[in-house]
Each structure stands twice: as C-alpha cells, then as structure tokens.
Amino acid sequence: MRVQSLLFFIIILLIPVIIFRKNIKSKFFLKNKKYVLTKVVSHSDKKIIKLLNIAIADEWLAYYQYWVGAKIVNGNLAQEAIKELVQHANDEKRHAEMLTEHIIKLGGLPILDFADLQIISGCGYIVPPMSGDIKTILEQNIEGERCAIKFYKDLLTQVQDYTELEKDIVIILKDEEEHERDLTEILNKV
Ligand code: FE
Ligand code: FE
Ligand code: MG
Secondary structure, eight states: OHHHHHHHHHHHHHHHHHHTGGGOOHHHHTTOOTTBOTTOOOHHHHHHHHHHHHHHHHHHHHHHHHHHHHHHOBSTTHHHHHHHHHHHHHHHHHHHHHHHHHHHHHTBOOOOOTTHHHHHOSSOOOOOOTTOBHHHHHHHHHHHHHHHHHHHHHHHTTOTTOHHHHHHHHHHHHHHHHHHHHHHHHHHHO
C-alpha cells in the first residue's frame, strides 16, 4: 500500500513536468543530444557544446531583434539609436561566429534548424512594438543584454579548462556590458 501511494505521488509530481516540458528551457535542453556528434566522447566537451548552442541561439535572436528594431524605430533620437542598434546587431553576429568556431573545434554542430533558435535560446526573443517606439525598443534590448551578461558570467565559471574559449567569452561579455551601457545612455536622454 505504501509503495502504491508513493508511486501515485510521484506520478502526480510528474504531470506538470510532462505538460510544461516545452516551456522548461535551457537546463533541460542540455539533455538534448542534437548537434553533438557521436565522435565527441568527453562529457565535459558535450556540455560545453550544448551551452555554446544556447549562446548561439541567443546571439542570432539578439541580432534579429537589433536589426529589425533599427528598421522600425522612431521618435526623437531615432538616428542616434539606429547607429547603435546596427552596430550592436553586427557585434551579435560576430559573437555567433566566434562561438560557432569553438563548437566545430569541439566536434559539435551549430544549430541547423531555424525553429530550434527559439527553443534552445536562454534569453529568448522580445517582439518589438509595431509602433517602433524608441523607449520600448531600447528597454527591450537592455533587458536582452542583462540576460546575456548573466549568461556569460555564469558560462565563464564553467570554461576554465578551455583557455581559448574563455578568452573569447571575456571579449563577448565586455561587448555585452558596453551594449547595455550604450543603450541606457540613449534611453536616459529620450
Ligand atoms: Fe552578443
Ligand atoms: Fe549584446
Ligand atoms: Mg554600442
């Protein structure tokens, strides 16, 4: 009887996990074997490949968010904002390229299926307002940068055995911190 109640209890606990599985992001997707080729034998390398693909998803979504934001932004200081948004979009694309090189060196593959970008991403994509309101666009991108900064700070604690990667993460983190500062500066003037 006690075993039965215990089993019943476990099943009840598992129901929300099964239902909301799709919403439980990054941590659970680390278990996703996709994009890690069978030739990768080290457990640590596999983990790094999966983390780097989360970062690549974030970078591409950030790239698009900046790119499309620059096309529609309006309001006073729009010209100043466009300059910054375009520059940041290019930085995010460069970050994605840096991270991809490390993934390939480790024996993994960068995300191949476009639909996986939003599934694997840790920071997600924030849809810009149709109005192109400058304040909202800046705030959304600042939120994205804060998420990226948190992610890369955490990633830095996990890549000590990967010297070249660690150096690149430090460079990327500095860029993200600069992005947050630049956007905040414009937002304070709007
Ligand atoms: Fe970036
Ligand atoms: Fe950034
Ligand atoms: Mg900038």
